[in-house]
Amino acid sequence: MTVSLLLLLPVLAALVVLFIKGNAAKNAALAFALAELVLAVVFLIQFVPDASTQFAVDYRWIPKLGIYFTAGIDGINIIPVMLTALLVPLIILTTFKHTYSNPSAFYALILFMQAGLLLVFTALDGFLFYIGWEVALIPIYFICGLWGGESRIKVTLKFFIYTFAGSLFMLLAIIYLYLQTPNKTFDIHEFYNLKLDEHTQAYILAAFFIAFAIKMPVFPFHTWQPDTYTVAPSAGTMMLSGIMLKMGIYGAIRWMIPVAPVSFYLWQNLPLILAVVGIVYASIIAFRQDDGKRLTAYASIGHVGLIAAGIFSWTIEGVQGAEIQMLNHGIEVVGLFFVWDIISRQLGTRSISQLGGIAKVAPQFAVLFLIVVLATVALPLTNGFIGEFLLLNSVYQYNIWIAAAAGLTIILGAVYMLRMYKGVMQGETNRLTATFTDVTASEKVVLGVICALIIFLGVYPQAVLHLSEAAVTNLVTSVNEKITMALKK
Template sequence: MNVSFILILLLFGAIATYFAGDQLAKKVALVFSLASVAGSIYIFNQHMAGIDTNFRENWISNPNLFIALKVDGLSVAMLLLTTALTSIILFSSFGNQYNNSKNFYALVMFMSFAMVGTFLSADAFLYYIFWELSLIPIYFIALLWGNGDAEERKKAIIKFFIYTLAGSLFMLVAFIYLFQKAGSLLIGDLYAIHLSGQEQFWIFLALFLAYAIKIPIVPFHSWQANTYQKAPAAGTMLLSGIMLKMGLYSVIRWQLPIAPVAAKMYMDVFIGLSVAGVIYGSVVALKQKNIKKLLAYSSLAHVGLIAAGAYTLTLDGLRGAVLQMIAHGFVVVGLFFAAEVIERRFNTQEISEMGGIRIQDNKFASMFMIVMLASVALPSTFNFIGEFTLLYSLYNANIWFAILAGTTIILGAVYMLKMFQHVMLGEAGAKVFKAVTTQETIVFVVIIAVLLFFGLYPKPINDLITPALQEIVTKINRQ
């Protein structure tokens, strides 16, 4: 079995979900999603055993384009993250009722298909198609099933759509230029192009605009908080847990190896922008009164740190970035799910209208606390491994970068503990918090198990991603 089977499975799952009807849609989607997890684990085992599961077929002869899928440690890690989180997100949504649920769950499955395609593509044109395809389902998920006033939601979602689409056009122009130089868009051929310093600068900048908006990096972040707030819980988890990783992954896979000279020349500038996002996101999070907006700005701070580590151009920086991408994916899904659990019972996102939950449901408070502590990188959690590695790489690049980026730990602890105090502690108010259901508990237990297991034993992921990242670092240092 080659890796194309996963894409076929997800696409067929989206179609089957739609035709299953509203009553069965969520169950069919979950079955296909879990099947994709099993397939991803199989691909992982094949890869670790040294068995080739790549896929490559000539698609169009003139111009010379391929359906090419690349399987290495980096793409397998993102494949596992995407399929696992998709299953968790689908299962977490079972507590909600959606109009036209067959459309909702089919769009979630189709979005997973597009994101997996983005992570696996080894031809830039195919990669661009999957990149754009992933935007369509989340646009409709957020617009049709989102929260709040319909007009405000529409404005927020259209702004998100325009921002990301505009950034993608810069990437498309860069790929067209590279095709003129190489006669192919296969990633190996693009890596082999010898570009002048000026050419690399413009290619690097074009790709940066696309990725900085998707991640997002300050000052290209203005779409994020409102979109996260207005999207339904599942949409917010898809955006924060997986979709933003497309930008971070693409920095490592496409931007740095294609334009390494420009990356080295302007390294301090892009690390500086990323660190600015860490500080900005943390400071703004301190002032938030809406729990989803607070988590959105917290996410902005954490992905800023990931981007900063990637732009150090070192093996430690890239490894820390990938470790933290995976850890952040699970923890941010856990945090947004906790916010959704509270909103289901209190019908509000305002922190001032919460409180006293621990008295009414100590189990939920305990599970929420563990995920929250993982978010602030408590030792023995997965996030600690990623953040420590990232800060170490920044320290080796410039000690001031490490000091400034380290504010994400201090300020993160302040706003997360403050939020926990207002939401969970104190006297119970007039609103009754019903005990978490078995389904909700399973979601939290799975997330917590991942965060603690890999916090104590990150070796399997390290062994998986390091060879692929070493190849990228070698390519960067070759020029």
Template sequence: MEILLLQIFIPLIAAAVMLIAGKSARSLAGVLSLLPLAVTAYMYVNFVPDASIQYLVNLPWVPQFGINFKAGVDGISMILLILTNLLIPIIILSSFKHEIKNQSAFYALIFFMQSGLLLVFTALDGFLFYVGWEIALIPIYFICALWGGQNRIQVNLKFFIYTIAGSLIMLLAIIYLHLQTPNNSYDIAEFYKLNLDSSTQGWIFWAFFLAFAIKMPVFPFHTWQPDTYTEAPTAGTMLLSGIMLKMGIYGVIRWLIPVAPLGFHDWGLTALVLSIIGVVYASIIAFTQNDIKRLIAYSSIAHVGLISAGIFAWNMQGLQGAMIQMLNHGINVVGMFFVADIIIRRMGTRELDQLGGIAKPAPKLAIAFLIIVLGTVALPLTNGFIGEFLLLMGVYNYNIYFAALAGLTIILGAVYMLRMYQKVMLGVTNERTTIFSDIDTTEKSVLLIVSVLIIVIGIYPQPILHISEAAISNLLEQVNQKILVQ
């Protein structure tokens, strides 16, 4: 059996197993979540870091409409496979402390979503990419709607309307591109070969960009995000922030810019400016937050805005920075939301001004939280540093003034993150925080994994950067050549 088919369909089989697992669903989910990670480890060990597509699967699916089940892995996809299959076990483990009603359905939806995510990150057929895109959306909607907070229904409806609207516009662009290919194909290679005029590529650029910008989210398409992150159950928030928003970033790199290079040439500056506005705007809003989950949500918008800016700068440093920072952001934001979840469960509040002095009764939590905060603010020798350094270098090579504005994320990020740490962990304990208990075995396991990843990637990022280097270089060359020819 093709190893990539195994990678995509194991979570789907796991989802089916969950539905009949009954009371053993939780422990079984933990074990099954390791299988896709083991397959990814095998693929990584045998992966050749060049620009070629490896582990290719190309099977007729609906041949009369030019639809094939075509999927493969290059250096860009490989990093996203690592991200997805590394974080899913961590997210499942982090949920073990919660009393979840109908565990079978909850974990089945997570595995179902995982399968959709893997499909998005490996699809080389436009129709298959869209199917994966929607498969990933449906489970997270139900996870948030069924296990979310008090205002989950109205917040979730807004999230669903935003994302489905963007998806439908993208579908129109995919169908249009399909009809322009000589053999009415959905193959991404055929999309890349199309020589459409500048105005046509302009609307295709915006059709794709809207879908991707909503998912990431980029300013001003971000308004669904803070409410959704706050109301979603912690596992749902981790899935959204750690993995799902990377669908949009990946889509820009794989589909948007290579398919519509002239559209990118005409409108890339606009997208870059929106990204930088998002960095500054979200950082300032984060500084004003008293709710710990909303603060982390706005922090995420700022960090993703910088990743987006690095991509639209369209150079080697910016794109390599985007690739490694996708992985780093996923690790860091999952760690941040997990610490927030520990505090909320113990204290029954998300308000920063009701906390303080937790480091005294919970020193182990304080140390782990500090490592995650330092990774998030990009301290040298933490994972966030190399990613943000490359992203800012990429933006600097595009425009020094844009780099100065985008660089505010480091200053502002340090201010609101360290301020949050001070309010939560330092100072004098109050009546609530005096009885705060330190982390237990499960919580230690999650925070140890996250902390080790932050430090190891920060000290030695080369294995991650090496994976995507050739694929990024090849993509840059292809797009730049098309722009020059036109």
């Protein structure tokens, strides 16, 4: 059994769903997404948590150009692979209360995007990685452009230009690395073994950083994100925030730092400081938001900024924290955006100032919403706690003052998230919120699964940490050894 099964199933599913008419398309899409999740769980059960690459596939694709369809699963990508397989069926289920024009195309694009995301996370060939990167971008562009809200064309075009321009820098870096390999290959291990001088590495680092920083996003490459998250249909926002931004996080760990380790060490301060500036900036802007979806978008920038800071501090704890927080953030942010989807669909508004007292008329919704909020503010025994603890510990090992600034994401986040919850759920009901109804069966399933994962991963994070521990230790150690050897010369 190889990873090609995981990659092929959503492609075939997208083609099938494209020809299914009416509401049957969403049922078929959910069935295929659940089948993909079952298949991913089978891979997870058979996965051995060591530093090796497993379930690998290596086909001669365009051998004259050194291009191979090489992909596999190891401790670095098992978590984003599982995140993708887990969230897609939940995201599809969140759409069951919506009616879309041309639903077959809408759900086919979601499944096709899933294939692109999985290709990014599993590719071990630079050209294949780039193909997956672009394949994941095209469906979300059409999802946002065709089914988004007001000003969707302008906002979606800005998003496309940002991300496509960033990917061109990455493509130039990949082509340059290919030309430097002795065998003219895009193989990632050949890239790792290149002996590049620090000036060349600096250009490679910058090219990769621009692409990955836009995708995360990291300040000041973030300006596309709040508008896109707000205008996109809820399912598109969840795909973007829950899974797609993890492409940048994963890319930094897998490609950017190991390929240009010496240059990364020499310039380490810059990306780390940018990440921390983004944390503080996004948190302050979040205080001023009245639109709940937009507030969640800025909160996401702050939390992803902490993940980026943990990666750029480059310790085992930091990369481990980034690995588990990729999963945690995806679960939490999908929960938050789904909450706002439920509110806006029922009441026709996301304005916090117009809401209040919903807990009195929807007690089950209030409890589920509160669990998601508490996870977002990293309350102990929720999934957000251990990841942010590891990330802050790593930044602290790098610099205590930078860690103090990075820690503001927890303090400020707790203030604006709890204030938001109070404004929406507590107090007296008004003429608008008095009509709110409690969660339906499908909504309860989505939020119930999310809350169960929040509690389980908060109580037993080792279930995830052990998957990546050996691979992360091996990668961080090998990169640090290269840096040490280069500095001795």
